[in-house]
Amino acid sequence: MDADRLQAWKDEIARDAMSMAFIPLVDALRRLGRLEEARRYALRGLERHPHAAGAHDALARVLADFGDEAQAHDEWSFALRLDPSHNASLRGMGFLAYKRRDLAAAEKFLARALHANPADDGLAAALRRVRTELRGPATPATNGITRPRAPRATAAEDARQLFASLLGDADRTALLLDRDGLVLAGTYVDGSGREVADEVGAHLGGLAEEATRALRQLGLGRWDSLVVEAQHATVALAPSLEGAVVMVAAARDTQVGLVRRLLAQARQRATAWMGAAA
Amino acid sequence: MNAPLRETLGTLAALPGVRAAVAATRSDGMPAATIAAVDVDADALAAFATALFERTTLSNEAAGYGETSHLSLDAEHGRVFVTTKGDIALIVLAEPDAAAGLLRVSMQRALRAVA
Numbered sequence: 193m194d195a196d197r198l199q200a201w202k203d204e205i206a207r208d209a210m211s212m213a214f215i216p217l218v219d220a221l222r223r224l225g226r227l228e229e230a231r232r233y234a235l236r237g238l239e240r241h242p243h244a245a246g247a248h249d250a251l252a253r254v255l256a257d258f259g260d261e262a263q264a265h266d267e268w269s270f271a272l273r274l275d276p277s278h279n280a281s282l283r284g285m286g287f288l289a290y291k292r293r294d295l296a297a298a299e300k301f302l303a304r305a306l307h308a309n310p311a312d313d314g315l316a317a318a319l320r321r322v323r324t325e326l327r328g329p330a331t332p333a334t335n336g337i338t339r340p341r342a343p344r345a346t347a348a349e350d351a352r353q354l355f356a357s358l359l360g361d362a363d364r365t366a367l368l369l370d371r372d373g374l375v376l377a378g379t380y381v382d383g384s385g386r387e388v389a390d391e392v393g394a395h396l397g398g399l400a401e402e403a404t405r406a407l408r409q410l411g412l413g414r415w416d417s418l419v420v421e422a423q424h425a426t427v428a429l430a431p432s433l434e435g436a437v438v439m440v441a442a443a444r445d446t447q448v449g450l451v452r453r454l455l456a457q458a459r460q461r462a463t464a465w466m467g468a469a470a
Numbered sequence: 471m472n473a474p475l476r477e478t479l480g481t482l483a484a485l486p487g488v489r490a491a492v493a494a495t496r497s498d499g500m501p502a503a504t505i506a507a508v509d510v511d512a513d514a515l516a517a518f519a520t521a522l523f524e525r526t527t528l529s530n531e532a533a534g535y536g537e538t539s540h541l542s543l544d545a546e547h548g549r550v551f552v553t554t555k556g557d558i559a560l561i562v563l564a565e566p567d568a569a570a571g572l573l574r575v576s577m578q579r580a581l582r583a584v585a
Contacts, residue, residue, distance in 0.1 A: 307534075380533065391532035395525055403543070406518035410511060410563075413546025420526045423536025427526070441533065 205233070210240055218250040222257055230254045245275035252284055261288055277308045283315065286322075295326040303381070306363075319363070351377040354465055355440075358457050363443040366454070368462045371435030373397025377465060380441070392439070400431045417455060419448060428455040433466045472503075478580045479505045482560070485576055487568030489548070492516050493584065496523070496559040510563060515550070519561040523552045540577075542570060553577045555585040 201217035214237030221230035234251040241247040252267035265288055271281035286301035302319040306312060354377040355366035367378040373393040380389035403415045418429040427441045428451045440455045475493055482491035483505040490506035492515060499520035504512040519541075527538040541552040544566070551562040551573055560577050 388533050392529045395529040395532060399522075399525060403518075403522065406514070406522075407545050409514055410518065410548075411509070412548040412550075416544045416546065418522075418526070418541065418543045420530065420538055421540040422530040422538045425530070425533070425535040427530060427533075427535065429526075441535070 205236075212237075212241070212244070212246070215246050215250050218254060222254055227254060227257055231258070243274060245271040245278040245281060248274070249278065249280045249284065252281070256284065256288070261291070264288065277304070279305050279308050282308070286318070290318075290322060295322055298322045299326055316363075351465075352379055354378055354461060355458050358454060358461065364446070364454065365441050366458045367392065367439045368432065368458075368465075369393045369396055369437045369439065371398065371400060373399075376436060377462065378439075380439070396429075396437060396439075399429070400435045400437050404431075417452065419452065421448075426451045428452060430455050430459045432459060432462045436462070436466065438462045475503045475584055476505075478584050479503055482562055482573075482576060482580055485564075485568075485573060487565035488562055488573070489565065490515060490561075490563040492519075492561040492563075494520055494559045494561060496520055496554050496557045499559075502558075506563070515563055516559075516561055519550055519552045520559050523554060523559065540574060542574070549573075551577060553581050555581050558585050560584075 198217065198220055201213040201220070204211045204213040205217070214233045218230045218234045218237070221227070221233065231251070231254045234247075234254050238247045238251050248267045248271035252264040252271065255261075255264040255267060264284065268281040268284040268288070271278050272285065275281075282301050282305035286298045286305060289295075289297035289301060299319065299322045302315060302322060306315050306319055309315065354368065359366060365378070365380050367380045367389055368376040369392075370376050373396050375389045375393050378389070379387060380392050381387055400415075403418075407413060407415050415431060420427045420429075422444070424444050425441045426444060426446060426448055427439060429437050429439050432438050438455065438459045440451060440458050442451050442454065479491040479493060482488060490504065490510040490512055492501050492506065492512050493503045494501045494516040497520075499517040501512055501516040504516075506512045506515075522543065523538070523541050526541060530536070530538045539553065541550075543550040546566070548566055549564045549568055549570065551564070551570070553560050553574075558581065560581050562573055562577060564573060
């Protein structure tokens, strides 16, 4: 870091106590390992800007560098109360959650951060890593269906993880809904990491039957697949056994052909799973 | 049917494998203009396609995926495509082997022309 640049920020703060120059200054001091000095500037800045999310974030970073994760957590939490989409604070919370091995929380925060800043490749890579760890290593199961190793091998957890090994570490999700739109297996998370399977299912209940009826009337025979392109995702659906529907969603930049392929694999897996469960 | 809309639907209907091109009101599924083969029930097609589009739109909104722009459905004996802007929905019914990529681009172009 250029010493002149540091001095310029300090001079600006000396001239104007309300200047926001303390934020880059704190960051630069942290990187130089001058943590005490960074903390002084961060605290001074926060005194003058108690309602600025960036000020809380600046202090939180210094605290995290000091190893005071509880205080850092409080500062980032406060920043997110002020600005729920504050990217740096979402990343900070994700980082803390990852450090304490709360992978579900880490995924939630990082997904929200990526949603707010989709062009951040480093963030996307971090989220992929967390999701990979969250799903666990894939292992072949006795019935030929590959499943992730679950920490608790309950039937419910098996159902939630039904498609996990198919989806890989990219931003994809899959779900199996019964004829009424109730969730049978899989998970469906939105861009902020929120589980929305029930809400999605509520809108799609009866879709298979409705499509079958309408297509018969139009003389088009059975429906095979449905692909929907939205602003942030490509969603594909296919009928399964007993009026159920399989859904796969992938980030919008995923090739449609790949989404179709995933759908075919998810459908096959759902059919095997429903057959085994019957 | 106004002339630009007729021309737009005519262009879509002339594409290889297309059996019907319909412009409908998205909110109620009522056809505003249709060019279709005699054996196609355009009213039923418009009603079904817009209803399906609305359902998937609601589902995508619940998932936070933003605005839904295009839908394609593959069935045993045909393919249905829907693309919308505002309250206008363009719907195309095509043969199972119709080129989806060409239709998708043509529909988006057509929508820009009429919306």
